Amino acid sequence: MSTETEHDLFGDVDLKWEHAKNRLFLWVIFAASMFGVAMLALLLLDIGTDFYVGLTEFNISLTDFLTRDGSRREELSGFRGAIVASIMLMILTAVLAFFVGVGSAIYLEEYAPDNRVTRLIEANLANLAGVPSIVYGLLALAAVVNGIGTGPVLMAGAIALGLLVMSIIIVSSQEALRAVPDSVRNGSYATGATKWQTIRGVVLPAAIPGIMTGTILALARAIGETAPLLMVGAIFVNRMPSGPFDRFSGMPTQIYAWAAEPSPHFIHLAAIGIVVLLTFLFVMNGLAMYIRHRYETEI
Amino acid sequence: MMARDPDDRNPASKPRETEETDTTMATAQLEDELITTEVETGSTERAGRPDETVVATTGLTVHYGDDQALWDVDIEIPVHKVTAIIGPSGCGKSTFLRSINRMNDQIDGCRIGGELHFHGKNVYDEDVDPVALRRKIGMVFQKPNPFPKSIYDNVAYGLRVQGKDDEVDLDAAVEDALRGAALWDEVKDKLDESGLELSGGQQQRLCIARTIATDPEVLLMDEPTSALDPVAASKIEDLIDELVEEYTVVIVTHNMQQAARISDKTAVFLNGGELVEFDRTATIFENPADDRVEDYITGKFG
Numbered sequence: 001m002s003t004e005t006e007h008d009l010f011g012d013v014d015l016k017w018e019h020a021k022n023r024l025f026l027w028v029i030f031a032a033s034m035f036g037v038a039m040l041a042l043l044l045l046d047i048g049t050d051f052y053v054g055l056t057e058f059n060i061s062l063t064d065f066l067t068r069d070g071s072r073r074e075e076l077s078g079f080r081g082a083i084v085a086s087i088m089l090m091i092l093t094a095v096l097a098f099f100v101g102v103g104s105a106i107y108l109e110e111y112a113p114d115n116r117v118t119r120l121i122e123a124n125l126a127n128l129a130g131v132p133s134i135v136y137g138l139l140a141l142a143a144v145v146n147g148i149g150t151g152p153v154l155m156a157g158a159i160a161l162g163l164l165v166m167s168i169i170i171v172s173s174q175e176a177l178r179a180v181p182d183s184v185r186n187g188s189y190a191t192g193a194t195k196w197q198t199i200r201g202v203v204l205p206a207a208i209p210g211i212m213t214g215t216i217l218a219l220a221r222a223i224g225e226t227a228p229l230l231m232v233g234a235i236f237v238n239r240m241p242s243g244p245f246d247r248f249s250g251m252p253t254q255i256y257a258w259a260a261e262p263s264p265h266f267i268h269l270a271a272i273g274i275v276v277l278l279t280f281l282f283v284m285n286g287l288a289m290y291i292r293h294r295y296e297t298e299i
Numbered sequence: 300m301m302a303r304d305p306d307d308r309n310p311a312s313k314p315r316e317t318e319e320t321d322t323t324m325a326t327a328q329l330e331d332e333l334i335t336t337e338v339e340t341g342s343t344e345r346a347g348r349p350d351e352t353v354v355a356t357t358g359l360t361v362h363y364g365d366d367q368a369l370w371d372v373d374i375e376i377p378v379h380k381v382t383a384i385i386g387p388s389g390c391g392k393s394t395f396l397r398s399i400n401r402m403n404d405q406i407d408g409c410r411i412g413g414e415l416h417f418h419g420k421n422v423y424d425e426d427v428d429p430v431a432l433r434r435k436i437g438m439v440f441q442k443p444n445p446f447p448k449s450i451y452d453n454v455a456y457g458l459r460v461q462g463k464d465d466e467v468d469l470d471a472a473v474e475d476a477l478r479g480a481a482l483w484d485e486v487k488d489k490l491d492e493s494g495l496e497l498s499g500g501q502q503q504r505l506c507i508a509r510t511i512a513t514d515p516e517v518l519l520m521d522e523p524t525s526a527l528d529p530v531a532a533s534k535i536e537d538l539i540d541e542l543v544e545e546y547t548v549v550i551v552t553h554n555m556q557q558a559a560r561i562s563d564k565t566a567v568f569l570n571g572g573e574l575v576e577f578d579r580t581a582t583i584f585e586n587p588a589d590d591r592v593e594d595y596i597t598g599k600f601g
Contacts, residue, residue, distance in 0.1 A: 114407070181444070183440060183442055183444035184444055184446055184447070186402065186405065186440065186444065187440065187444040187445075187446065187506065187509070188446070188456070188460075189402065189405065189430075189433065190400065190402060190433055190437060190438035190440070190510070191433070191437070191456060191457040191460060191461075191509060191510065191513065192430055192431075192433040192434030192437075192457060192460060192461050192513065193430070193456075193457075193460040194430050194460075197460045201446075201456065201459070201460060202446050202447075202448075202456075205447070205448070206446075206447045
């Protein structure tokens with residue numbers, strides 16, 4: 001066959017306009033997906049500039065910033081109390097939410113019969129995940145701070161955050177449990193294992209990386225939450241909390257308080273605080289990615 | 300099947316292969332040859348032993364919701380023999396197998412009627428715990444399903460859940476089970492590696508090792524070679540031949556040649572859940588009593 005006839009073969013098909021549409025659409029969706037990335041970059045750039053200005057023009061020492069508690073005097077103010085409070089909040093939140101959350105997920109996925117009660121629980125979980133975080137703060141304020149009468153203590157904040165992340169932990173744990181194939185469960189039953197032995201010995205070990213990933217991501221969300229902490233009264237405090245029943249201010253509330261100050265020095269303290277908070281977030285997200293990557297080949 | 304060791308395939312079996320692929324060409328003479336060859340490969344000295352029943356059913360029925368999957372099955376499965384269950388897709392052979400160790404209990408909406416006796420005890424009686432039953436009747440599945448654990452932990456799993464890991468030397472038990480499943484030599488240097496790293500055929504032998512580690516009386520096998528390549532499948536077949544010295548084997552298979560090669564007795568399920576004929580494998584393949592079985596065996600349908 002000659003090249004000429006080959007060329008003529010498709011001469012009646014004009015795809016120029018179709019290919020042009022293809023390229024146009026590709027560019028539009030690429031631009032859409034870059035929009036979020038660009039916005040994040042702008043945000044980081046803004047924070048980075050403020051961070052740099054704070055370090056240079058306002059002579060804020062990072063060491064002092066990380067080792068001093070807050071103060072009314074801007075040049076003496078540091079972030080240590082807020083960092084320690086946030087870490088304690090995370091630990092307490094994790095303890096409060098993890099066992100209840102994972103327990104609920106195991107019940108719903110492995111034991112619960114498919115009936116109206118189960119469907120009611122599942123529907124309510126979906127609703128809980130959509131409740132604005134300030135409402136959890138209100139709940140903790142009414143039930144713990146005023147109800148039990150603890151006052152604005154760290155434990156009240158941890159309960160608010162724990163309620164907030166519990167639904168996320170339940171849903172992500174359910175997904176992790178659902179990803180364990182039934183064939184593995186059947187293999188365990190056929191070996192003469194009971195239901196609990198099967199869950200403990202086979203299902204949970206296979207699901208735990210997914211559960212851990214979901215929990216860390218939920219905690220990463222909780223560490224940046226400001227509204228529930230403001231509701232339980234985590235503000236106007238700038239020292240390190242001595243325990244779960246001490247008054248506190250976490251990283252986001254401390255940043256909020258600084259950002260509301262008129263002095264530019266405080267504003268730049270807030271900018272450095274944001275960088276520290278973001279570092280925590282990135283480290284937690286990185287840890288979640290590492291766990292997911294480390295174990296994804298297992299099943 | 301094609302890759303079965305060429306040495307043990309006698310020339311007479313060659314026409315059989317052409318015949319399988321084109322059943323319309325079957326002549327009486329070829330068919331004769333087919334049958335004699337298969338019965339020869341399938342029968343061993345154990346065929347001479349008297350039948351002693353280990354599992355027996357009377358009027359066993361299974362419903363999934365409104366669909367009836369098994370109709371009044373009466374069968375007596377002999378001890379220390381290979382019983383093959385054959386039949387077309389959807390004929391209830393896997394359902395029957397799973398009702399022996401009550402794995403059907405796991406399925407929502409599954410109802411079972413009639414009786415299934417294990418050593419004379421109806422396993423569907425109120426006082427029978429299915430977990431205890433499954434410790435005596437092990438099962439190997441169609442798709443290899445090793446746990447996402449090390450090879451060692453896969454084999455030790457049954458002993459651990461059954462609380463036998465204190466009574467026995469676990470290392471020795473794991474080695475025995477892996478030897479029993481003809482896998483020891485391939486994995487003895489990597490017992491710590493994940494069971495999922497093994498090939499499909501090795502995974503299936505690992506599942507067999509896991510099952511025999513706890514020393515059940517009966518091994519149920521649900522198309523254990525259908526997900527494997529022919530070489531791996533023939534290894535499993537050889538293994539079954541050895542396992543039957545110690546265990547009673549009930550195997551569901553899609554592959555009639557496999558049933559003929561390895562089984563002592565064969566049950567044929569047809570018509571969406573009816574046990575049509577159950578007899579010595581030789582009889583089923585040579586001279587079945589039921590015309591429908593003959594049609595199925597010779598490939599006229601199914």
